[in-house]
Amino acid sequence: MPESSPETHVIDFRAAEQLLAARDPRGAIQLLDSVITAHPENTAARLLRARAFFLAAQLRPAELEFQVVLEREPDNAFAHFALGRTLERADRSEEALRHFRLAAALESRPEFIEAARFARETGNGEHGPGDPDHETE
Numbered sequence: 001m002p003e004s005s006p007e008t009h010v011i012d013f014r015a016a017e018q019l020l021a022a023r024d025p026r027g028a029i030q031l032l033d034s035v036i037t038a039h040p041e042n043t044a045a046r047l048l049r050a051r052a053f054f055l056a057a058q059l060r061p062a063e064l065e066f067q068v069v070l071e072r073e074p075d076n077a078f079a080h081f082a083l084g085r086t087l088e089r090a091d092r093s094e095e096a097l098r099h100f101r102l103a104a105a106l107e108s109r110p111e112f113i114e115a116a117r118f119a120r121e122t123g124n125g126e127h128g129p130g131d132p133d134h135e136t137e
Helices: 006-021 025-038 043-055 059-072 077-089 093-106 110-122
Strands: none
Touching: 006 025, 006 043, 025 043, 043 059, 043 077, 059 077, 077 093, 077 110, 093 110
């Protein structure tokens, strides 16, 4: 196996973005694992891997990665929103609502506001508009 370098990690990160866009979350996770092993402080790689876990329906690993991102960036509205979606999908609507509200308070993107409103109104955490795999940042 060839030696890893910062350049190969950047290439792997960009390739993982492309794989995620092509709906291959498992391939993205494989590439990101080596990037995060080499650069555990890289929040962007962790956020991308969390999204990949979510798309692969690996909810517990997605939750843990989103939590790591939020420990480092507590004002990351997208991470709150995505963690909310993850918790909602795991049938933990009460916990999800808290993160939807935080996302909406931090950034007034329509999908964040709608998720907070929808979860609050239904009280059951049913899936509303917007998904973490459609990040626009």
